[in-house]
Amino acid sequence: MSQKWTSLLMAFLLGGLAFSQGPGEKVPSVVMAPVGKVQVRAGNTANVELDFRIGSEFHINSNKPKSELLIPTALKLSAAEPVSVVALKYPAGQDMSFPFAPDEKLSVYSGDFAITAVVKAPAKAANGDYPVTGELRFQACDRSACYPPRSIPVKFEVAVVGR
Amino acid sequence: MKRNALVFASLLIAIAAMLATGKYLDRVHRRATAKLVGDVRGIAAPNFELTTLDGQRVRLSDYRGKAVLLNFWATWCSPCKVEMPWFVELQKKYGNDGLVILGVAMDDSDAPKIAQFASEMGVNYPVLLGTDKVSEEYGNVEFLPTSFYINREGKIVGKGTGLLGRSEIEDNVRKALASPVAGMNNAQTSPAGPRRVKAQTTAQ
Numbered sequence: 001m002s003q004k005w006t007s008l009l010m011a012f013l014l015g016g017l018a019f020s021q022g023p024g025e026k027v028p029s030v031v032m033a034p035v036g037k038v039q040v041r042a043g044n045t046a047n048v049e050l051d052f053r054i055g056s057e058f059h060i061n062s063n064k065p066k067s068e069l070l071i072p073t074a075l076k077l078s079a080a081e082p083v084s085v086v087a088l089k090y091p092a093g094q095d096m097s098f099p100f101a102p103d104e105k106l107s108v109y110s111g112d113f114a115i116t117a118v119v120k121a122p123a124k125a126a127n128g129d130y131p132v133t134g135e136l137r138f139q140a141c142d143r144s145a146c147y148p149p150r151s152i153p154v155k156f157e158v159a160v161v162g163r
Numbered sequence: 164m165k166r167n168a169l170v171f172a173s174l175l176i177a178i179a180a181m182l183a184t185g186k187y188l189d190r191v192h193r194r195a196t197a198k199l200v201g202d203v204r205g206i207a208a209p210n211f212e213l214t215t216l217d218g219q220r221v222r223l224s225d226y227r228g229k230a231v232l233l234n235f236w237a238t239w240c241s242p243c244k245v246e247m248p249w250f251v252e253l254q255k256k257y258g259n260d261g262l263v264i265l266g267v268a269m270d271d272s273d274a275p276k277i278a279q280f281a282s283e284m285g286v287n288y289p290v291l292l293g294t295d296k297v298s299e300e301y302g303n304v305e306f307l308p309t310s311f312y313i314n315r316e317g318k319i320v321g322k323g324t325g326l327l328g329r330s331e332i333e334d335n336v337r338k339a340l341a342s343p344v345a346g347m348n349n350a351q352t353s354p355a356g357p358r359r360v361k362a363q364t365t366a367q
Contacts, residue, residue: 027305069238069280100242100326139239144325145306146240148269 028140028147029055035156042160043123045086050075050115050154052136058147059110060138062093066107070139071149075115077134082125083158085132087118099143121160130158203322208233208313209300213267213291216278221265221291224317230257230339231313232264232332233301235293238272238280240307242326247284249329253336254288260340261315264288267297269307312339 033051040046054060061070077085091114093107119132135151208231212222223231234250236243247266254264268277268290281290298304301311312321312335321335 070241071239098241100245104241106241141241142325144242145308146237146242147306148237149239149271 028058028060028142028150030060030136030138030140030150030152032136032152032154037129037157037159038119039159039161040083040119040121041162042121042125042127045118045120046158048117048119048132048156048158050117050156051112052109052114053112054110054140056111057142058140059096059098059106059108059142060140062107062109063090064093064107066105070106071137073109073136073138075117075134075136075154077117077132077154079119079132079158080130082122083130083132083160084120084122085117086120089116089118091115098141119158121158125160127160127162130160132156132158203302203311203319206319208311208317208319209297211297211300213294213297216274216281216290216292221289223265223313226263226265227317228315229261229263230315230336231311232262232336232339233267233311233313234264235267235269235298235301235304235307235309237269237307238277239270243308244284245326246308246310246332247286249332251285251287253333257336257340262336262340266290267293269293269298269304310335312336314339314341 031053033053035048035050038046038048060073063072063074065072073090075088075090077088079085091109093109095105096108096110097103097105115136117132121130132155134154136154137149137151139149140147208223210223212220215221223233232250232253234243234246236247250264250266254262266281266286266288268281270277270293274292277290277292301309306324308323308326310323310327310332311319312323314320320338320341323332323335327335
């Protein structure tokens with residue numbers, strides 16, 4: 001069978017599979033922009049800006065929500081030794097009120113936001129690439145409903161250079 | 164020419180097969196993950212057994228003969244907090260008519276924290292500890308608050324997803340309380356279900 005026919009059949013197969021999606025299913029989306037390889041000199045630190053985008057209809061709690069009952073946005077990272085993540089800098093939340101509680105201000109992120117991870121390569125670190133992996137946990141709401149907490153994977157690579 | 168016709172026919176068969184596969188997968192998906200999707204009115208509410216905050220086991224079937232407002236919520240859900248005082252009022256107002264409100268907490272938190280929250284909110288109805296199983300049984304409760312209004316026969320007469328207005332909630336409660344003699348149509352279409360029942364009864 002020619003490639004053209006194969007492609008066409010694949011397109012129909014995908015079309016058929018699309019029917020298996022339930023109608024009206026709405027899932028809050030938070031996506032991370034790709035991060036290029038981060039270079040850090042042995043014995044130094046580097047700031048890594050991780051950019052996230054929240055789906056337009058949604059907001060998520062900031063890292064410091066105003067109530068202990070609310071689930072904060074939190075990033076957990078783990079670096080391959082001897083590289084380490086020594087600090088995470090979260091942006092301040094926006095104080096916003098919503099139709100479901102017009103008199104209450106919530107501290108939230110919406111649209112785009114960035115978290116800065118500070119990575120450190122010890123002086124003894126050998127040159128090479130070191131993966132940093134983890135997840136961003138968040139709990140999203142729209143104007144009338146909230147969604148269970150979710151996590152998305154976070155991954156980037158640190159290149160230790162110049163030893 | 165003959166070859167083209169053969170290719171065209173094969174293509175049509177392939178399309179039909181793909182669409183049928185898609186439809187089949189849709190049905191399987193719905194059966195497997197979302198028993199209650201779309202218009203759920205008239206469907207028997209799935210029975211469940213859950214634990215209350217004080218450790219009692221409760222089944223939905225324990226409330227047969229009552230109208231049940233089954234409210235899925237969580238302590239981290241701000242819109243859910245808005246509805247709770249309304250539920251407290253409705254429980255007082257319609258409790259003697261046979262309304263039972265059941266709050267199903269979908270928190271990961273432990274029971275004492277949920278109990279403290281419920282107490283601070285003045286909740287006067289049973290709060291049950293939700294499970295993934297009951298969420299699946301009720302169509303994978305994806306967002307909170309989600310409420311099901313169940314009539315005295317155990318059939319769903321309404322569903323509310325997201326924060327509804329108080330009057331809309333009360334209308335649904337009235338539908339659930341309406342006599343089952345009226346059948347589903349009255350309950351679905353009119354907040355004045357009981358009056359219609361009376362009219363029908365009189366006519367007979």
